[in-house]
Amino acid sequence: xxxxxxxxxxxxxxxxxxxxxxxxxxxxxxxxxxxxxxxxxxxxxxxxxxxxxxxxxxxxxxxxxxxxxxxxxxxxxxxxxxxxxxxxxxxxxxxxxxxxxxxxxxxxxxxxxxx
Numbered sequence: 327x328x329x330x331x332x333x334x335x336x337x338x339x340x341x342x343x344x345x346x347x348x349x350x351x352x353x354x355x356x357x358x359x360x361x362x363x364x365x366x367x368x369x370x371x372x373x374x375x376x377x378x379x380x381x382x383x384x385x386x387x388x389x390x391x392x393x394x395x396x397x398x399x400x401x402x403x404x405x406x407x408x409x410x411x412x413x414x415x416x417x418x419x420x421x422x423x424x425x426x427x428x429x430x431x432x433x434x435x436x437x438x439x440x441x
Contacts, residue, residue: 339367339387340394343416347371348407349380359406360386364393385416 344356356369371384388394394415402413 339389340391341416342386342388342394342398343383343412343414344386344401345383345412346409347380347382347384347411348409349382351380351384351407353384355407356384356386359401360388360397363397363400364388364390 342360347356351371353369353371356371357366360366360369365388366386367389368387369384372381373379374381386397388397398413398415401411404411404413
């Protein structure tokens with residue numbers, strides 16, 4: 327019985343939101359950026375349906391929460407492909423109006439760091 331429960335155990339991954347990406351950034355670039363901090367289970371760049379060009383943000387999933395937290399701490403505010411990127415834990419899609427991009431992370435004072 328215990329073996330059956332362990333086989334059906336769902337693994338959770340931390341979903342990380344990455345914004346202010348270069349429009350030239352690709353999925354492989356995100357994977358390589360996060361790989362030094364731990365296993366990357368997926369990476370994706372969000373593409374505009376009409377133009378088929380990057381929208382400048384993406385998501386990375388990492389199965390190890392500790393590694394994901396280290397990556398967020400190290401990469402938030404860092405430079406990647408000539409741009410200063412924002413990296414934060416992604417919020418639930420249900421928390422955003424339909425079609426809207428996730429909000430930029432807030433700093434502890436509650437101010438938007440992109441203003």
